[in-house]
Amino acid sequence: MKIAVCIKHVPEGTKRIDPGTKRLDRSGEGALNAFDANAVEEALRLKDAAGDGEVVLVSFGPAKAQDALRKALAMGADRAVLVSDEAAAGSDLVATSYAIAKALEREGVDVVLFGQQAGDSDGAVLWAAVADRLRLPMVSQAAELTHADGKLTVKRQTEFGYDVIETSLPAVVAVSDAINEPRYPSLKGIMGAKSKPQETLSLSDLGAETARVGAEGSRTEVIGLNDPPSRGDSRKIEDDGNAAQQIVEFLAEKRLV
Amino acid sequence: MKPAEYPPPFRSADYVAPPTDPEDERIDVGVLVVGAGPAGLACAIRLGQLLEGAPEIRERLGEVPVAVLEKGKQPGSHLLSGAVVNPRALRRLFKGRARIEDMPFYGPVHDEGVYFLSPKRALRIPAPPTMKNEGNYVASLSQLGRWLAERAEEGGAMLLPETAAQKLLVDGGRVRGVRTGDKGRGRNGEELGNFEPGADLVARVTVLAEGTQGHLTGVALDRFGLEGENPQVWALAVKEVWRVARPLRRVVHTMGWPLRPQAKYREFGGSFIYPMGDEMVTLGMVVGLDYRDAELSVHDLLQELKTHPLVRRMLEGGERIGWGAKTIPEGGFLSLPRRLHAPGLLLCGDGAGMVNVPALKGIHYAIESGSLAAEAAFATLRRGETPWRPGALAAYDDAVRQSFIWRDLREVRNMRQAFGRGFWLGGALAGAMTATKGRFPPGNARTELDVEQDIVRSDRATSYPAPDGTLTFDKLSSVFASGNRTRDDQPNHIVLRRDVPQELAELWTRMCPAQVYEVAGEGVAVTPSNCVQCGAITAKGGRLTPPEGGSGPEYTLT
């Protein structure tokens, strides 16, 4: 069973937006995004359950993304592919999903796993976009995943409780952090990671058109940065026996109760 | 009452063991370096250079000729210093390979000033000769560490971050390597779902470069009877990094306020304020841990310092972007281990106490000792040699004794001890020592252990500024600024007597810059996930051991 895990490069430490380029300042050290660790763990479990197979990591980002990949390799993934190209900087969802889909097409996998959230752009929904480009069925918010008879059964977390969804393979699944507790790499795993195959591909290696990535391939832009709107008037009161009543009135005013 | 009356239930012997993993599961490396700080990385870099010219030896060392363990998230995460670095050891290490201009320094020191502070004034005083910094460079040790780590990897070393060295593996009287720490234990030590046991890492030579309060270094000193004639003492340094509106154009040191000169308080130390390029400034408060007042808090003294007009002006319009804390060994020459080696073992850097207190320098000694350790280890890896033969590694001790490390430290050996007599008398003695290059006063002063200091009480805390969130901060905000995001349900890694008198609990509560301790009903409560592993507790009655690898601060600019 061939499983691809898409890894997002997230700079560690102080996160800031560079006021000049208006992009996330990615010069900080790279780290494996906690949600991607869940995806890697799930991939390893699927492989173990299937008895054999391959877990390949696919990432799209600057050279620093190697650090996150190495961590995932230390956990037990078999090899890593990093798509890194100067021209790709500033890619938005449209451009990123295009590049990642190209890389995945090249691999030809049974299951593509994503971690549900990226720490730097909360709510990023890369998986749905990539699934559409690959023309594959997609299930998100997976809190449980089982593989049997060429199908995946997913317990999907929604606002209304859990759905049970079945999908044929190949498929794209985004896993939530409730799905598992990622393993710590063993020391042997960490040491072995270095010698596992790690490819770095440029856009042309992928057969991807430069015009469809980077700022050129993006369809959204950052116009400016502002301070957050102030929370508005904040009130502070001392309880004189009526605090509970005052709170209810406040909540009613805000139509929260 | 003194902290020594409530020693921690710590036994060195608990951290020494023979390898227990089956032989085929042990991880075998050539030379094992514990600690990716300047000493450890210099050792790894020098070994890489030597092995480059000796491929037969490199082959015999197996798949991993040189491994460097680091308990922090990555090299640099636990590195903190001022720092003004003397480049001499770096020049020697990188001779013909890299120049000072290639290294991540913030420029040479151009101008400096030393001030004696009173609450509202700053009196410029001539810089003591030990504090002259011409020819030295300002650096962030954390950044320098990351740069050195890259060089070490380029030279073939394998860096293993997020890995703590928990036990010293000793077999048949020789050091075999270390056992790494477990991961995935819960608060009560129970194995969690993703529990991963540590592993036995064996090597021909083990180099301990753990830095201040080195865990296995302490264990090794005990196990092999290597302690020096004087016990070790420490200072606690708490520092911040600021983005500033106006560049600071000189290196500044201060003495006096907010420390008190009376001998009964034993407050030895001062502050440093260094420019990091045009856009950043780093400043810190350093205080000897032989202080006595239960209400003393170095974290809060730093906040107080910032309210002084001299300092406030420098920080106006700026923003705090980093914070950290770490101890500095201050015993100097007389507290050095009597031997720096044992069968299969070498000790380097701050872990061994190689710090020149009056000059506030230790990084170049760490680098030089790492280099010398590499050379001594390499010599024992030649065919026909065994590193654990008694005396095989003695060449390291000889080399250190012939180096500038020894010379420099010997010259200033009594300086720190003099300051135990109070600022004025101490200052006079220090002046005399400098003038006579260490010949006067003669003999070797006794150092008193930090835990032997009687606790006194004052109302020191009343003058600590309330945190305003812009210039001054509370401890939890500082812990946040250190990048600490440690998992909360880890086992407690601090060995401590819990049922202690309130006064002692208060001493610890104020002492700790990270708010780990709290006065609780019958003694002291501990929040281990706040810990930034500075080591102060080890000096004042407890014992810090390494938590799960990857925990603690994530320093980048300290």
Add this chain to the structure above:
Amino acid sequence: MNTLVFLEHHGNELLKPSVAVLSKAASLGGGDVAGAVIGKDVRALADEAGKFGASRVYVADDAELEAPLPQPRVDVLAQLVRDTGFDTVLLANSVLGADVAAGLSARLDAGLNWDLTDIVLDDGKLVGKRPALQDSIYVDVGWTAKPRLALFRQGSFDPTATGGSAEVEDVTVQLEDFSTGARMVEQAHEESEGPSIEDADIVVAGGRGLGGPENFTLVEELAKALGGAVGATRAVVDAGWYPYSTQVGQTGKTVAPKLYIACGISGAIQHKVGMQASGVIVAINKDPNAPIFEFSDLGVVGDVHEIVPKLTQLVTQRKSS
């Protein structure tokens, strides 16, 4: 501007956030706004859409669309955009909405800006506003081409009824083969124990100020009365008063409910970063200098043991009247 709003429903009701986005779209002054309702037996929902600002509602009603799965909806919306020429598609964030928006973005190669809390039409240019970096900064975002897709944070707007009515147009569906690859086996039922902390609209959290684990019942009862979830601080979780799964903060969960009530919580930064994005923050604490009062909308200096039970009582009364 030719706008289409995706209207999500559950049971036989349009979901409030979708309706709110529809109202907002209608108020932008960019021309007529259409809605899309997709599912089985959903035609009746079209009326509601009209009341909240849609001049036209496209209804795709089919057994294949019954399950709330995203990919068939992408097919429908993409078809609508291509056939009708919409240049702007707006959606409210939800588990379903997010997947639909992103799938549509790839299908049409259309720019998607998400997590928006506001949108304005500025001189013909559409500008979205969104928070970033744990709500510490706000970013103005735009689109460089059409069609333009926008996904809004829940609770960004309130639905305003304009009392209009909409023309209904039935749409026949052409689904891609891969869109039916995922099949609903069993659809979620309403959770009986209350919402999970991540999804809850209301979170009531307790901290050390509660005094002891036995006092957590105060928090639980208030949460129940409000229909919310229970949260806890690191300190009380460390002390074993409540499970780790309820911890809100830097090393716990990050939540952004419409209402966050902090009981006996001091508000250290480690806690703050886990809940500062909440819509409205009410804090009750005995200590007038507690840092939480610096970022709460209503700060109450008082005893949680007295205030919280009374509050629970009043809320319960109010809800039953």
